[in-house]
Amino acid sequence: MTTVEKKHPPYMLVWLWLAVLTIIEVWAAQAGLTRRILIPILILLAIWKASLVAIYFMHLKFEPRRFLFVVLAPLPLAVILVVAVLQEWGK
């Protein structure tokens, strides 16, 4: 049997990215941009930040590929749930 030594990503660099992206988010929200421009920017930044947390802090980058199928399974289900809820639009 062998012991697997995990390599650790540069956590402080990820932290710096998260801090900078949060500052950009807050600035964008208060910069008076039109909603058509603002909302895609905020969605992009939120997905970027969430991905950094999942990939580096939750170590998804280092997990076995077959395990990722289990972990990412709820994402399409979440999309289906949101689409189902949106059927209530305007009712």
Add this chain to the structure above:
Amino acid sequence: MGADARPQLRMTHGRQVEYGLGVYSGKLGMWVFLCSEVMFFTALIGAYIILRWGSSQSWPDPTKVLNITLTAFNTFLLICSSVSMVKAYAAISHGDQRGLRLWLLATVAGGAAFVGVQVYEYLHLIHDGVLPSGFREGGEIMEALTRAGLPTGGHELFGAAFFTMTGFHGFHVSCGVLCMIWVTIKAFRGHYTQAHHEGIEVIGLYWHFVDLVWIILFTIVYLF
């Protein structure tokens, strides 16, 4: 196939990994739990989208009603506590007991501070007249909306959605802080070693998930 012909088991954190997915069962269990949590928060976010953009009721601009600067600071606190959590994990995986304890203490402090700031925010909002049932007549928010010539009625959905989403997240953080205190006590008792520290990784997964959810909620509830 004889026992000798089976593939050699790898070891991670002192535990044999499972044959199927390549992770130990504790981590798999936490991930399955987190998958259910994804569905829970997705349902809340979906309901929020419908309530906000699918109803005819007026919805105040969150950046005018909520304290964005304070909450951005709180977001930063949670991100910092996530970093301290991974630093604790990195420390024990190198056998650094002192580092583990210090980083865990920092994580508990960050999480507790987040909850404290959220309670402070709630108290101020309620004082200013932002309630789960809508805006209070005569409250500071209502007067500010009147002065600005903005609609003052029909904000019940905003109050209910805001307190439900942030409240459920705050509950998750509070549970995380309690678990983290327990893990920290065990760390001070020398429970975790370089070879056996899967508990740190598993609680860390929960903690990062709570951080990840807040990143989404902060954007949707406070900035949209």
